[in-house]
Amino acid sequence: MMNGREYIESLRKYRPVVYFMGRKIQSVADDPVTAPHVNAAALTYELAHDPRYEDVMTATSHLTGEKINRFTHIHQSTEDLVKKVRMMRLLGQKTGSCFQRCVGLDAINAVYITSYDVDEKYKTDYHERVREYVKYVQKKDLMVAGAMTDVKGDRSLRPHEQADKDLYVRVVEKREDGIVVRGAKAHITGAVNSHEILVLPTRAMSEKDKDYAVAFAVPVDAEGVKMIFGRQTNDTRRLDGEIDCGNAKYATVGGEALIIFEDVFVPWDRVFMCGEYDFSAELVEIFATFHRQNYGGCKVGVADVLIGAAASVAECNGVAEASHVVDKITEMIHLAETCWCCSLACSYEGFKTPSGAYMPNQLLANVTKLNITRLPYEWSRLAQDIAGGIIATMPSEKDYANPETRKLIEKYLKGVANVPTEERMRLIRLVENLSIGAELPESMHGAGSPQAQKIMILRRSNLEMKKELAKIIAGILPDDNYRKIRG
Amino acid sequence: MTTTEKLEVRIKYCGGCNPYFKRENIEETLRASYKFINFSFEDGVFTVAINGCTTSCVSGEVVFNSMESEERIRKKFESFLEKHFIKI
Known part of the structure; x- marks a missing residue:
């Protein structure tokens, strides 16, 4: 297993093509815009070596029997699923941000389960390829970016109906030694500072969409892969100093990128689905379940930081x-712990799939994420209420550094006598960072927008049973239990 | 469908706290399809576990945990029967 420093060093050996604000980033490990995101991901490595955290941060590989970072593990029990969300909360607390590595973890687990099912039906050998790939990821302790969301073009049209056929990632050529893919994936968390990209289809497909039913893995610096790093609110404060960032060390959210695949070659041993359109929906659903499971862990860990910041202000x-x-403050804790309950519940209610890997309860995982599209807005509102309007009006770090204004700021932004002004300013900026910036839209749309969860919740619920229950209680249908006790 | 011996098979339901489908349909299908088997809630040479959701709180040699068509229920049950007990 790599530690944090080794992970950062490992990134310097890759040469991904990354653009940001009209320039090319030479080293994602060192560029001031991407480095804080790298630091957040580095904690997923570092904490695995800390005896205080290794119980949740590590696992034993069912493929090799070796100790591995849990971010490369295929879940073998409900206990594994529970430890996964415990790991999420821990890292949310330690980074106050997104540590990005869960997406790849969820992607390898989803493709592990689905490839088994595909092989059962079509007698293909995808599952063996996935097992070999997972072994490789575990051995090298790689960070994998899970890439699902296509750019989608006209949302009313299916992939093959789009005016531009590249608006969903697709196979443009099948060769003896592999496939060639083209298209783009959007909002991909941690992409620029990962070692690998694991691409999954984004939706249910029909037979005419066959070319779009494709799952594969490539290194981040594979020929033809280009990334454009996305903007965030206040992102260039990173270029101006430290205090104004709020969370200068670990940034905000994951650092998402648009990934473009310009005729990228993928050898067959890295292709995990190719044309089996009838399994595309299953793959999406399983990945979404894993990813929605996380949010009552990571977001609650970040909420712990926000609650602490609000209380300190x-x-x-x-x-x-x-x-x-x-x-x-009590209400914020209640809201956060409510979400935590959801993540634990869907994990404890998880189940074994035919592949042998475990996955969370799908209904409850979707409930977890739907709550996260709402409750963080409320705990952020409460944090803003407590912290006051100064979170939107405070003078800048540069004015604090300017000798002409520093004394004025020291004097007039002072709170209670025993707390230095700078400490108050840092806490106020942290509240701003966690409650105003990219954190909230990420809560809304990360792992799928609210409507996606509602569709799954209704599909996984038994509405007919609920109607029958009502009719029995209302005296419309016979009540066998009542008849037994009262005749 | 014929057989030479009569089997005792146990049916075990999960607690039914929040079933995602009507669990009783599985029992009804089994009872209607295999008149030569004596289904019981007490004893049996093997157990058919009927769970209302994927959590699968109860286990058995044959496990149901999702809504299935009658055909799939029979297929699953018969594949276990043929493997371990009787030729159908």
Whole structure:
């Protein structure tokens, strides 16, 4: 297993093509825009070596029997699923950000399960290829970017109906030694600082969409792969200093990129689905279940940081004991722990798939994520309420550094006497970072937008049973139990 | 469908806290399809576990945990029977 420093060093050996704001990033490990995201991912490596955290951060490979980073593990029990979300919460707490590596973990587990099912039906050998690939990822302790969301073009049209056929990733050529793919994937978390990209289809496909039913893996610097790193609110504050970032060390959210595949060659041993369109929906559904499971872990870990920041700002302001502040802090904790309950529940209610790998309860995983599209908005609102309007009006770090204005800021932004002004400013910026920036839209749309979860929730619920229950209680249908006790 | 011996098969339901489908349909299909088998809730040479969701709280030699067509219920049950007990 690599540690944090070794991971950062390993990135310097790759040469991904990455653009940001009109320039090419030479080294994602060192560029000030991408480095904080690299640091967040590095903690997924570093904490695996810490005896205080290794119980959740590591696992034993069922493929090799070796100790591995849990981010490369195929879940072998419900206990594994529970430890996964415990790991998410831990890392959310330690980074106050997205540590990005869960997407690849979810992608390898999803493709592991689905490839088995595909082979059962079509007598293909995808599952063996996946097993070999997972072994490779485990041995090298690689970070894999899971890439699912296509750019989609006209959302009312299926992939093969699009005016531009490249708006979903597709196979443009099949060769003896592999396939050639073209298209783009959007919002891909951690892509620029991963070692590998694992591409999955994004939706259910019909027979005419066969060329789009493709899953494969390539190194981030494979020929023909280009990435454009996305903008975030306040991202260029990273170029101006430290305090104004709020979370200078680990940034905000994952650092997402648009990945373009310009006729990229993929050898057959890295192709995990190719034309089996009838399994595309299953793959998407399983990946989504894994990914939605996470959000009551990672977002709650980040919420722990925000709750701590809000409570600390209240202390700086001398209002920590005010009953309404105590009530709001308690409410934030309640909301966060509610989401935590969801992640634990879908994990404990997980089940074994035919492949032998375990996956979470699909209904409850979707409930977890739907809550995350709502509750973080409320706990962020409460944090803003407690912290005050200064989160949107505070003078900049540069004015604080300017000798002409520093003394004025020191004097007039002072809170309680025993807390330095700079400490108060840092906490206020952290509240701003966690409650205003990219964090909230990520809660809304990461792992799928709310409607996607609602579709799954309704599909996985038994509405007919609920109607029958109502009719029995209302006296419309016979009540066998009542008849037994009362005749 | 013929057989030379009569089997005792146990049916075990999960607790039914929040079933995603009507579990009783599986029992009804089995009872209607295999008149020569004595299905019981007490004893049997093997157990058919009927779970209301994928959590699969109860286990058995034949496990159901999702809504299945009658044909798939029979196929699953018969494949176990033929492998271990009787030729159908």
